[in-house]
Amino acid sequence: MTDTIDRDALRRRYREERDKRLRSEGNEQYLQPTGKFAHLLDDPYTPRVEREPLFDEVTVAIIGGGFSGLTTGARLKQAGIDDVRIIEGGGDVGGAWYWNRYPGAMCDTAAMVYLPLLEETGHMPSMKYVFAPEIFGHAKRIATHFGLYDNAVFSTNVTELAWDDDADRWIIHTDRGDAIRARFVTMGTGPLHRPKLPGIPGIETFDGPCFHTSRWDYGLTGGNPEGAPMTELAGKRVGIIGTGATSVQCIPALARDSGELFVFQRTPSSIDIRNNHAIDPEWFATLGPGWQQQWLTNFATLQTGGFADEDLVHDGWTDISKRIRDKVVQMLGEGATFGPEAMLKAYEESDDEKMTEIRARVDELVADPATAEALKPWYRQLCKRPCFHDEYLQAYNNPNTHLIDTDGKGVERIDATGVWINGVHHDLDVLIFASGFEVGTSAARRSGFETYGRDRLSLTDKWAEGMQSMHGMHVHGFPNLFIVGPSQGSNLISNITQNLTEAGTTIATILCHASEVGATEVEVTAESEAAWVALLEGSVRAFMGNPDCTPGYYNNEGGTIGRKERLNGSGYPDGPVAYWQYLDRWRNAGDFTGLAFT
16 A cells, blocks of 8 residues: 555645644634533533531541542552541542533443453443443442542532641632542642533524533433434434544434434544454453453553553554554665654654544545545544544434535534534534534633642643653642643553553552651652653653644644643653653662652
8 A cells, every 4th residue: 555655645635634724713713511501511411419618637638539630549558548638629539521412322441451440340341432321330339349439528529739848738618518638639630621612702692402422411312321322302403513533433323313403513533443343251360360461561562652562452553653664674684764854754654644544434434435535534543532443434424414515614603493514504403513622721620729839829820831840740839739640751641541450550559658757847859840841852862742733632732832732742851661660760769869858
């Protein structure tokens, strides 16, 4: 295939498609859910039960009850630190998997590596890729297994987190009137937490029912998260705005159940084969102790270009990485010199082949040639989050399903009865926003609260010119606070939960050491924080985004990629596996270089 691709023509097409979608507003093109849409921040699944405010104290407060909080809490409990409290805005644990109950929701990384703590909880995933109810169920299983429900508070939103220097405590204020004191705080509010809306003129004027996919209204549609038919959509004209990862999963069910479905597309997703299948219990029973860590290491190694005797997960993530790796080996065998130029050439050639296959798959599966052409992604696979699905493209063969492609422009405007595209009005009875979550805005805006460290320095001001940390976890001026997430650490975007589990292990080790030495404060030194930031800035490999990509949240929506954006999107220069090896040596050396214990 390599010899049949006109690479110059492909580059031109990629640039043309990118330029169509560039918008000067960047992230500002999206709206926060306010006014008519303020309810999109409410919890439609669990009624709020009034309670008395809390004015007590805990050793560790965990803000966020998703997999970040659950894995950290589990590791703390395993280390013998029992006085922990999860504080969660939703009505239960689960984070994204509490909120995302839209039809067809499932993980797009294999469950054997995506679901954390499988060995510890004795759970076998039912399928290679499991649906949302099973993932939510596993979150609850972790909370139950490790006793994390015992002291947790739900339906409780943090409004302010502030350090009290005199008391050596964090004070956590909430919308329940709480003022909870905590010696240590872990903050894992997630990179995809706060729903956003497209900034389309007239969005507030639509008279029919509308909702965001993260607050799916089964009372309106009928059906349930387990996949029952959405009987209330029969005979209805349903519109959905957005064709990213969420839409790819819910559109097949909407196509099945709606009277008519109109899919409004600005940019098509890359849709590779999912090939989902049930997991054989007899085979699963043969896996020995330590199997999940083996699978995690294998996946991360292959997905980042390393070598392994076997591809245990064998999916679309590892496929593209193995292609690039093998291309480098081939080029070296032909006399090329290893370096950035060889790596870039190998990546581009492998990606060209892969994306040509992706586009050919569209032609194979979609009957109408015009629809198939509009569904083809003209960008590199990792410019946007790759999708894997075996029913999405076929849904457009349903006569009731209409792809309304906007040629990169997006929806023109919305009025009381429908949506305008290129001067044509589409009448709708129901409107669904699959517009994703805020990425790239300030930490306070995404989490819904501000964090104040020493001398009332806000985290927003601290990070005004970009994230500053050591290991992505420790921030100078914010003692006893641990940020749980991928940025400035392992930054493995293909399997976020592994980032979280490793962070939880590290936090538990640090807090055990603090207890052993009688330290009341743990804080990264200014010098060590600056050294870590310099390490990230000194490497061209540390930054994930690509300014030449079609706009998306991976590259600041096509906006400026400056120092701030590079810092916010950076990871350890030598990759996730090397980072975890480094971190393992660092936390086991016993001196925790860079941290001050006082």
